Amino acid sequence: xxxxxxxxxxxxxxxxxxxxxxxxxxxxxxxxxxxxxxxxxxxxxxxxxxxxxxxxxxxxxxxxxxxxxxxxxxxxxxxxxxxxxxxxxxxxxxxxxxxxxxxxxxxxxxxxxxxxxxxxxxxxxxxxxxxxxxxxxxxxxxxxxxxxxxxxxxxxxxxxxxxxxxxxxxxxxxxxxxxxxxxxxxxxxxxxxxxxxxxxxxxxxxxxxxxxxxxxxxxxxxxxxxxxxxxxxxxxxxxxxxxxxxxxxxxxxxxxxxx
Numbered sequence: 001x002x003x004x005x006x007x008x009x010x011x012x013x014x015x016x017x018x019x020x021x022x023x024x025x026x027x028x029x030x031x032x033x034x035x036x037x038x039x040x041x042x043x044x045x046x047x048x049x050x051x052x053x054x055x056x057x058x059x060x061x062x063x064x065x066x067x068x069x070x071x072x073x074x075x076x077x078x079x080x081x082x083x084x085x086x087x088x089x090x091x092x093x094x095x096x097x098x099x100x101x102x103x104x105x106x107x108x109x110x111x112x113x114x115x116x117x118x119x120x121x122x123x124x125x126x127x128x129x130x131x132x133x134x135x136x137x138x139x140x141x142x143x144x145x146x147x148x149x150x151x152x153x154x155x156x157x158x159x160x161x162x163x164x165x166x167x168x169x170x171x172x173x174x175x176x177x178x179x180x181x182x183x184x185x186x187x188x189x190x191x192x193x194x195x196x197x198x199x200x201x202x203x204x205x206x207x208x209x210x211x212x213x214x215x216x217x218x219x220x221x222x223x224x225x226x227x228x229x230x231x232x233x234x235x236x237x238x239x240x241x242x243x244x245x246x247x248x249x250x251x252x253x254x255x256x257x258x259x
Contacts, residue, residue, distance in 0.1 A: 028110035041070030060085035061137025088124035120156025121146035144182030153249035168213035
């Protein structure tokens with residue numbers, strides 16, 4: 001976890017087969033914690049008990065059950081705390097509807113995050129960016145990206161370009177531990193990529209957070225405008241792909257079939 005931002009401490013909580021729930025510790029209110037995408041309440045409550053901490057707020061990136069399923073039980077334990085999530089009726093327990101460009105602040109905790117709309121995985125997917133950290137749910141993964149369940153390739157590629165434009169030192173916290181499989185695919189697309197080779201050789205679990213500077217070098221889904229990626233995908237589909245969104249569409253389809 002050496003890439004962790006310095007202004008806050010962020011703890012991983014594992015859930016299900018490969019989910020991450022992130023706990024953000026308040027820099028100025030010891031013992032007060034914010035949970036990101038708590039799909040399962042049990043490991044969160046166990047970690048809070050171990051820490052001697054209490055839950056102050058919940059941040060939700062999208063409506064999938066493995067990201068919001070633990071909210072009802074956590075609210076029974078924590079009481080009346082804010083739940084910040086996308087403006088979507090499929091996130092029923094949110095108390096604050098977050099939209100692109102909004103800022104969520106909890107001054108008593110010393111926390112402040114900008115809301116980024118990143119549609120593609122779902123149409124209402126959002127990310128939280130602040131304190132040098134990016135909580136991006138299932139939009140961006142280390143060396144990969146999420147599947148498109150609702151959005152279009154144009155939307156998803158634009159969302160990834162928005163995240164790519166954040167400061168390179170940003171530490172990326174995503175929703176799943178998929179890095180090993182993603183690196184295998186990334187090196188199939190771009191076998192000469194030294195950053196991806198080095199990342200695979202030094203891979204440990206948890207592999208997160210990952211610095212955006214590294215993702216910009218090794219993640220093929222962040223480089224759909226790069227000639228190396230375009231040429232590899234064009235060779236795979238045996239036709240020209242005129243735009244980065246076209247490259248992304250075929251790259252994502254290739255990954256969907258990759259074993």
